[in-house]
Amino acid sequence: MTEEKTEDGPGLKGEIALPEEEDVLAPVVPGGLDQAHPSVPALRERFPDAFLRHEVTGGDEHVVFVAPDRTFEILQWLKEDADHFYNFLSDVTAVDYGGGRPLQLVYQLYSIPHRRALRLKAELPLSELEADSVVPLWQAANWLEREVWDMFGIRFRNHPDPRRILMPEHYAEGHPLRKDFPLRGRFSRAEQTRRALSQEVEDYYVPSELGPGREPQLVRWRELSGAPKATAKPDVDPTPEDGGGS
Amino acid sequence: MSDNHEAPRNDPPEGGLPAGIFGQGSPTFLTTKLDFVVNWARRNSLWPMPFGTACCAIEMMASAASTHDLARFGMERMSFSPRQADVLICAGRVPYKLAPVLRRIWDQMPQPKWSVSMGACASSGGVFDVYSMVQGIDTIIPVDVYVPGCPPRPEALIYGLMMIQEKIRGETLALHGELRREPPEDAGRPNADAVTVEALSLPFGNSTNQNRASGLIHPIPQERPGDRIP
Numbered sequence: 001m002t003e004e005k006t007e008d009g010p011g012l013k014g015e016i017a018l019p020e021e022e023d024v025l026a027p028v029v030p031g032g033l034d035q036a037h038p039s040v041p042a043l044r045e046r047f048p049d050a051f052l053r054h055e056v057t058g059g060d061e062h063v064v065f066v067a068p069d070r071t072f073e074i075l076q077w078l079k080e081d082a083d084h085f086y087n088f089l090s091d092v093t094a095v096d097y098g099g100g101r102p103l104q105l106v107y108q109l110y111s112i113p114h115r116r117a118l119r120l121k122a123e124l125p126l127s128e129l130e131a132d133s134v135v136p137l138w139q140a141a142n143w144l145e146r147e148v149w150d151m152f153g154i155r156f157r158n159h160p161d162p163r164r165i166l167m168p169e170h171y172a173e174g175h176p177l178r179k180d181f182p183l184r185g186r187f188s189r190a191e192q193t194r195r196a197l198s199q200e201v202e203d204y205y206v207p208s209e210l211g212p213g214r215e216p217q218l219v220r221w222r223e224l225s226g227a228p229k230a231t232a233k234p235d236v237d238p239t240p241e242d243g244g245g246s
Numbered sequence: 247m248s249d250n251h252e253a254p255r256n257d258p259p260e261g262g263l264p265a266g267i268f269g270q271g272s273p274t275f276l277t278t279k280l281d282f283v284v285n286w287a288r289r290n291s292l293w294p295m296p297f298g299t300a301c302c303a304i305e306m307m308a309s310a311a312s313t314h315d316l317a318r319f320g321m322e323r324m325s326f327s328p329r330q331a332d333v334l335i336c337a338g339r340v341p342y343k344l345a346p347v348l349r350r351i352w353d354q355m356p357q358p359k360w361s362v363s364m365g366a367c368a369s370s371g372g373v374f375d376v377y378s379m380v381q382g383i384d385t386i387i388p389v390d391v392y393v394p395g396c397p398p399r400p401e402a403l404i405y406g407l408m409m410i411q412e413k414i415r416g417e418t419l420a421l422h423g424e425l426r427r428e429p430p431e432d433a434g435r436p437n438a439d440a441v442t443v444e445a446l447s448l449p450f451g452n453s454t455n456q457n458r459a460s461g462l463i464h465p466i467p468q469e470r471p472g473d474r475i476p
Contacts, residue, residue, distance in 0.1 A: 166343075168343050181377070196342035196346060
């Protein structure tokens, strides 16, 4: 392949003075980063001790790190204050960067009247993976927080239905999306197969489970159907003591 | 004998044979082997129970559509009830959470029954050598035909079903009780013992060690401290 030079630009080997990476990614905002998003300075002013830091990723996505024990208070204010009014909870998820670093609990908010998005993060140390449930604020958080509990092992205080949602209810190998979780699980394939076939199928596929906003009716359904009780007792999750990477 | 005495050709002539389907004097019966008749009936009226969980199910639907037309081979009707089904087509990946469903559907199908494992994921777990995925449905149910592919083309699935037809052609009723024995205590159990399940999963990796490059893969199943009884 021959090297060709274009007339209006340097060639492949030409010296190009690339700008610094920070200069490329950071948006140029008059008055500083805070002014680009109205909720960020308001949060900084309202919660000076809980507001930890502020980042901008992807050009215009504003991320606010807050103290983990104040999330409910901050989210309630963000939802109910008329100037912000984040009435739509897009997502609740978490990120594990491994290496013993704290898990990041992520709330992705959207304000439909203001047409603004905001991402709130709380860094939870591996020793105390607990947060307040926001189901009283947004009903949508119910299944999302169940998923975060299932996949990352973050407990939500005052959650109305704190069960696993994706993995089987008596799953005892831990929380699969944690970085210290081995890819193929902790048990042997034979043990996994045996445990899978010992689960009660009806637990997951009763119509009452599939309807939104229903109370969990598993116990009542078992009584009505005369089905035997589950023989497999749910184990305590073997959450590893070392929070480090695998 | 027909009730219609007006039709003279159905009446037996003087001292002759009754009229058969091939005309006057042809026989009204034939001799054959019972195995042949039973197998002929079975293999030409296989009703599939579709257990489609992933993209393989799209190809299975294409097999039943007009271009490939699975009905030509007797798979006239996809039986969405296992009670009326003859052949289970497991098309797609099966997570462990779905394993008891697959096993129960297999247990609900009446004998005689056959099963097709369609695609790489159903046959071996495919690329999904992970914590949540069954490493081949033959650890859950017995499998007659494995159809390779990711996903297999409809021709491949039809060829797999024709192999089942060939398998039925060789069956005999004399061995029915032995081949089709289904102890009730086996319902809902794995299709193999623990060592066999491990051996089936072993070529694709060891479940407790992170990767093959770690050098910790054992050639035989190991007693692991993490294994415990619920």
